[in-house]
Amino acid sequence: MSGKMCSGSTSIIQTRKLVxxxxxxxxxxxxxxxxxxxxxxxxxxxxxxxxxxxxxDRKTCLLL
Structure with missing residues (x-):
């Protein structure tokens, strides 16, 4: 569970730096x-x- 807390706090720190x-x-x-x-x-x-x-386009189109 501490792994989830660590990655969550890391993303919060990164988000704060970005903001x-x-x-x-x-x-x-x-x-x-x-x-x-x-x-x-x-x-x-x-x-x-x-x-x-x-x-x-330099060509002209002619309809017959």
Missing amino acids: DQLRVEANMGRLKVYCQEHRRSDPLLTGIAASSNPLK
């Missing part, structure tokens, strides 16, 4: 540097022109 780490990360101040500096060239923010999109 503490997540609290520290959640309270960190974040800067939106990337979006501000690269917003004109970021395709996720501005989109891709149809003429320069390498993934666009």
Whole structure:
């Protein structure tokens, strides 16, 4: 029975450490540097022109 108590207390300690780490990360101040500096060239923010999109299918489909 002491084996179950030991593994249970270990998981509680690990969970507390994880919660503490997540609290520290959640309270960190974040800067939106990337979006501000690269917003004109970021395709996720501005989109891709149809003429320069390498993934666009260039074939047309004709129905007869």
